[in-house]
Amino acid sequence: MGGVEVRATLLQIDVDQKESVAARRDRVAAMVRAQTGADLVVLPELWTVGAFAAEDFAAEAEPADDGPTAEAMAAAARDARVWLHAGSVVERDPDGELFNTSLLFSPEGVLAAAYRKIHRFGFDQGEAALMAAGRHIVTARLPQTVVGLATCYDLRFPEQFRLLLDAGAQTLVVPAGWPMRRLAHWRLLVRARAVESQSYVLACGTAGTHSGVEQAGHSLIVDPWGEIVAEAGPGEQPLTADLDPSRVEDTRTAFPVLRDRVLGLPDPRP
Ligand SMILES: O=C(O)CCC(=O)C(=O)O
Numbered sequence: 001m002g003g004v005e006v007r008a009t010l011l012q013i014d015v016d017q018k019e020s021v022a023a024r025r026d027r028v029a030a031m032v033r034a035q036t037g038a039d040l041v042v043l044p045e046l047w048t049v050g051a052f053a054a055e056d057f058a059a060e061a062e063p064a065d066d067g068p069t070a071e072a073m074a075a076a077a078r079d080a081r082v083w084l085h086a087g088s089v090v091e092r093d094p095d096g097e098l099f100n101t102s103l104l105f106s107p108e109g110v111l112a113a114a115y116r117k118i119h120r121f122g123f124d125q126g127e128a129a130l131m132a133a134g135r136h137i138v139t140a141r142l143p144q145t146v147v148g149l150a151t152c153y154d155l156r157f158p159e160q161f162r163l164l165l166d167a168g169a170q171t172l173v174v175p176a177g178w179p180m181r182r183l184a185h186w187r188l189l190v191r192a193r194a195v196e197s198q199s200y201v202l203a204c205g206t207a208g209t210h211s212g213v214e215q216a217g218h219s220l221i222v223d224p225w226g227e228i229v230a231e232a233g234p235g236e237q238p239l240t241a242d243l244d245p246s247r248v249e250d251t252r253t254a255f256p257v258l259r260d261r262v263l264g265l266p267d268p269r270p
Contacts, residue, residue: 006144006171006243009038012219013047014208014236015177021048021060025072031238032076032084038240040142041080042204043073043087044175044219045152046100050210051177054126061092064101064114078109083142087175087204088117088151090131098131102149102175104140113140115149119157137163145171145245148199152176155189161197165258170248171200178205180214180234187218195226198251198258200243207236224251 011031015024025048035041045051048069049060062068069089077084084105091101091114100117116134120127137160138149148169154160155174164172172193178186186205194201200223207217217234221241230241252258 004144004245006039006142006245007037008040008042008202008221008241008243009035010042010202010204010219010221010232010239011035011044012205012207012217012232012235012237012239013044015044015047015050015206015210015215016208017050017053017210022068024048025069029072029076032073032082033079035082035238036080038080038082039144040083040085040202041077042085042173042175042202044204044206045088045102045177046090047087047177047206049090051152051206052126052211052213054122054130054211057090057098057127057130061090061098064089064091064093064099064103065111067091070103070111073103074105074109074111077105077107081107083107083112085147085149085173085175091116099134100127100131100151101134102151104147104149113138113149115151117151117154118160119153121153137167139164139167139169145200145243145248148172150174152178155186155193155203158193158196161193165197165199169197169199170245171202171243172197174201174203176203176205178216180216183216183218186216187220190220191222191226191228194222194224198224198255199248200224204239205232207234224248
């Protein structure tokens, strides 16, 4: 028998530098407000400034809890009465350090969780040069499911997802700004994280081209068996699916690979 469903809507936003950050923030807030009836709304990584617009990170950096994006998203979540994973912002902390920080708001507009991206992309350039690394695994309990937070490049590091699993995650929420050039990796890695974690994965990317990097779009909702429930095209669009949280435990019980994990593998040294 199915559990209480979660209506999830991913908003795949077109990030175009011809539109100002303030205008995009207003436009996205209106889109979130229109999502009444959803349980959980998800936005992409750095949809305000653009994940590859490193030259603008410092100018657009803001506090995670009461910056312009946090305030606009808290109000939009409250007005729509939805849980809102507001994607990520360039956070400037009180010491002046920058982080790529994802924000989760409750339907009351309260900041319920903040996750600082652990694996920074850029191989010593861009984000990897300008931002500090997060150090904490973050999960949050929603009424119907426990969400585990990760961001874009984190998808390439399965050890982080094992830690999320051990922290109780059942639905993995991954905002991204993934390039079109590596679309095949995106589709493969999102499904791999779902299969190995036996969890739902909600992976929300951006559309359009910014800073010369064409974005993949193709946001994905994948079930705990690794099947694609819904997939976006390359352009701006919402992507909605109804998740059945009981499928997570059902999958883990029916095909109990997680029970067979060997924790503390033998020491390989002779
Ligand atoms: O790993 C990749 O190919 C893309 C990662 C990325 O674009 C990011 O983390 O912002």
